[in-house]
Amino acid sequence: MNQIQRFYGSSIGKKFVVAVTGVILFGFIAMHMAGNLKVFTGNTPSGVPHIDEYALFLQTLGAPMLPKMMGLWIARAVLLVCLVLHVVTVILLSQQNRRARPIPYVRSEKQAASVASRLMMVSGLVILAFIPFHILQFTTGNIQIGNRTFVHGHVYSNLYGGFSVWYGALGYAIVVTLVGFHLFHGLWSLFQTLGLDNPDRNNKIRAFSVVFSVIVTIGFVLVPLAFITGLMPSPVDYDPSLLNQINSTSNH
Amino acid sequence: MRIRLQIWRQASRDDSGHMDTYNLDGVNPDMSFLEMMDHLNEDLTKKGHDPVAFDHDCREGVCGMCSMVINGQAHGPKQGTTTCQLYMRHFNDGDEIFVEPWRSQAFPVVKDLVVDRSAFDRVIQAGGFISNHSGPKPEPNSILIEPEVAEQALDAATCIGCGACVAACPNGSAMLFTAAKVSHLGLLPQGETERYPRARNMVKQMDKEGFGSCRNYAECEAQCPKEISIAFISRLNTDYLKASLVEPKDRRGKMKSQ
Ligand code: HEM
Ligand code: SF4
Ligand code: FES
Numbered sequence: 218m219n220q221i222q223r224f225y226g227s228s229i230g231k232k233f234v235v236a237v238t239g240v241i242l243f244g245f246i247a248m249h250m251a252g253n254l255k256v257f258t259g260n261t262p263s264g265v266p267h268i269d270e271y272a273l274f275l276q277t278l279g280a281p282m283l284p285k286m287m288g289l290w291i292a293r294a295v296l297l298v299c300l301v302l303h304v305v306t307v308i309l310l311s312q313q314n315r316r317a318r319p320i321p322y323v324r325s326e327k328q329a330a331s332v333a334s335r336l337m338m339v340s341g342l343v344i345l346a347f348i349p350f351h352i353l354q355f356t357t358g359n360i361q362i363g364n365r366t367f368v369h370g371h372v373y374s375n376l377y378g379g380f381s382v383w384y385g386a387l388g389y390a391i392v393v394t395l396v397g398f399h400l401f402h403g404l405w406s407l408f409q410t411l412g413l414d415n416p417d418r419n420n421k422i423r424a425f426s427v428v429f430s431v432i433v434t435i436g437f438v439l440v441p442l443a444f445i446t447g448l449m450p451s452p453v454d455y456d457p458s459l460l461n462q463i464n465s466t467s468n469h
Numbered sequence: 470m471r472i473r474l475q476i477w478r479q480a481s482r483d484d485s486g487h488m489d490t491y492n493l494d495g496v497n498p499d500m501s502f503l504e505m506m507d508h509l510n511e512d513l514t515k516k517g518h519d520p521v522a523f524d525h526d527c528r529e530g531v532c533g534m535c536s537m538v539i540n541g542q543a544h545g546p547k548q549g550t551t552t553c554q555l556y557m558r559h560f561n562d563g564d565e566i567f568v569e570p571w572r573s574q575a576f577p578v579v580k581d582l583v584v585d586r587s588a589f590d591r592v593i594q595a596g597g598f599i600s601n602h603s604g605p606k607p608e609p610n611s612i613l614i615e616p617e618v619a620e621q622a623l624d625a626a627t628c629i630g631c632g633a634c635v636a637a638c639p640n641g642s643a644m645l646f647t648a649a650k651v652s653h654l655g656l657l658p659q660g661e662t663e664r665y666p667r668a669r670n671m672v673k674q675m676d677k678e679g680f681g682s683c684r685n686y687a688e689c690e691a692q693c694p695k696e697i698s699i700a701f702i703s704r705l706n707t708d709y710l711k712a713s714l715v716e717p718k719d720r721r722g723k724m725k726s727q
Contacts, residue, residue: 220713227672228642228682229709310682317574317641317681323475323488324567326541330639330686337684406685409699412707416700 228313229410231306236407238303243404245296246396247429250436256376256449257439263462264455266373273370273460304345311338333402340395347392354379370460374452380444389441397434404429470496470557473565474509476521479578486578488567498558502545503528503535505557522581528553530694533631537582538569543633543692551631551694571636574679575643586632588678589646593630595674596667597650599660612658625653627695634689634697640681645689647675648705649697655708665716668708 224230252275255268278288327335353360355375358367362385365378380386404426408414414422443449471494479486493509500508503525510520526532535552539545545555560566570578575588614622626649634645651668654660660667683702690699 220718224713226676227709227713228676229672229706230713232682232706233710310684314640314642314681314684317679318572318639319574320572322538322541322569322572323477324538324541324569326546327639327686327688328542328637329688329691334684334686335639402685409685409703410683410706412703412705412710414700414703416698419700 228310231310232410234302234306235310236410238299238306239403239407241299242296242303243400243429246400246433250433253440254436256373257443260453263459264453265459266452268372268376269370269460272372300345300348304341307338307341331402333398334406336395336398337402340399343392343395344399370457371452376440377444377449377452380441383445386441386445390438393437394434396437397430400430400433401426470498470560470562472496472505472557472560472563474568475565476568476581477570477578478521478581479570480519480580482577482579488569496557498556500557501528501553502537502539502555502557503553522579522583524583525553530554531629533629533694536571536584536586536632536636538567538571538636540567543571543636544631544694548691549694549696551629554694571632573632573635573641575641576632576635584632586630588680589630589632589643591678592643592647592671592674593650596663596670597654599654600663601659614657618656622653622656625649625656625697625701628653628693628697629695631694633692633694635680637688637692638681638683639686639688640684642683642689643675643678643680644683644702644705645693645697645699647671648699648701651705651708652701655704664708665712668705669712672705672709 225234252271253268255271256266258267260266261270275289277285278292280288283291333340350360354362355372358369358375361367361378363378363381365374365381367375367378380389405414405423408422471492474491474493475488476491477486478489491509491513493505493512496505496508503523506521506523513520524534524536526534528535530551530553533551535544537544537552539552539555544550544552545559547555547559568582570576570582571584571586573584576584576586579585628646628649630646632643632646635641635643638645651671654667655664685699685702687699690697
């Protein structure tokens with residue numbers, strides 16, 4: 218316990234926590250983005266959108282070993298712990314940084330720090346504010362944007378509704394662009410924090426950050442863009458029992 | 470040349486301080502920045518005003534005393550130089566030049582542009598040394614060092630302890646300085662022995678002095694007069710993480726089978 222306290226008490230120890238939780242959150246973000254792309258792959262032969270089927274797959278994560286929803290709740294718990302640790306730690310670090318420079322410069326010229334690196338707290342706080350909103354809109358349906366009624370599990374239809382109005386699509390696009398900014402600096406930065414960067418690989422690690430931050434941003438933006446421009450077919454009602462059929466087959 | 474200076478004036482540690490404006494005539498383009506400051510001070514003294522206090526010593530880029538943030542950059546706009554190596558020909562006639570002290574909680578302003586950098590001394594005292602015996606020394610060539618490693622250690626050793634990294638960092642972090650010292654000693658066989666306790670103790674003191682944390686902006690590297698690489702910060706992180714998470718604390722304890 219003492220050792221953990223000493224480690225977390227140091228600035229490098231705190232940055233280690235930010236970096237490790239950042240990697241886990243990035244893993245989630247990357248998979249979330251990839252999963253979203255299922256909206257573009259159409260329907261199963263029985264007419265269930267692939268994205269709805271994918272949502273069901275997430276609910277039955279770990280089946281048959283784990284009961285329905287259990288795998289998902291474990292994943293949610295891990296992510297929540299990471300998010301809380303990440304946010305609490307960056308706040309502690311920012312306080313330390315603010316104390317370290319009590320009087321600002323009258324003139325200050327930056328030479329190296331990227332825009333993304335200087336916006337870490339801004340992009341982070343926007344993401345933080347967005348998360349509960351996003352869950353209330355697309356997971357629980359408590360917040361409705363557009364005038365399509367929310368139906369649990371009917372992801373395609375809910376996305377169609379949520380992105381049918383310009384502010385729903387635009388707001389989402391802005392937030393995921395900020396996620397891209399966060400990753401643009403963060404993905405490289407975490408290697409440096411973990412002591413894994415060196416002049417031999419610096420170019421490759423930076424290229425990795427650029428490529429992944431751009432891919433993640435584009436992948437996320439494509440979905441609202443496709444809906445708002447009317448490229449996506451309107452949702453077709455289907456019998457919810459079809460979903461249950463998929464569920465029972467995937468349980469065997 | 471004629472220039473207009475905006476300089477931070479602060480009578481003492483407790484004074485709140487302010488920017489003052491000075492118009493200076495007869496600046497020779499071949500004057501160093503410090504000579505220009507001398508010229509200003511002569512002018513001020515003649516007029517019966519208090520001259521601007523600033524630190525300087527070697528005036529050839531090796532002592533690290535000439536701490537000034539000039540136009541928002543530590544040691545001024547020229548890369549890889551100290552203030553004393555900056556010349557007025559790097560500016561234009563009629564320029565307005567802002568001169569401020571290092572801004573850091575850990576480097577309190579003593580007077581005008583003079584700051585107290587003894588926080589760095591305490592970081593060094595915490596581990597920036599090697600423990601050596603006072604007996605007969607081995608034949609120097611008997612310790613072999615890979616040339617590339619020796620060069621790397623010497624790159625780190627060029628740090629003059631000026632504090633520009635702290636001044637330049639938006640977080641007021643001293644990671645580049647600490648990393649340079651930890652690496653310069655830890656890379657060589659004489660300092661390798663204390664590599665991990667050194668990293669642990671110097672980082673502990675660094676945090677205790679009130680420096681900020683590293684967000685990997687790389688502003689320090691860009692403004693360091695010796696262009697010390699942030700690769701050393703990565704190396705310090707490795708050393709510190711290893712010292713805290715991997716290195717055994719109980720090296721000699723007994724173990725049981727299971
Ligand atoms: C959604 C997922 C998120 C991901 C994938 C993510 C990822 C990362 C990564 C990889 C880093 C770099 C770590 C390092 O420098 O070693 C980082 C740093 C940071 N994150 Fe996040 N983050 C997320 C959410 C947030 C949130 C909600 C905040 C809210 C305040 C935030 C604020 C910050 C800040 C301020 C830093 C810089 C910390 C420092 O270097 O002092 N992040 N993040
Ligand atoms: S690392 Fe560079 S800027 Fe920092 S104290 Fe050493 S020489 Fe000065
Ligand atoms: S006066 Fe010695 S480095 Fe500038």
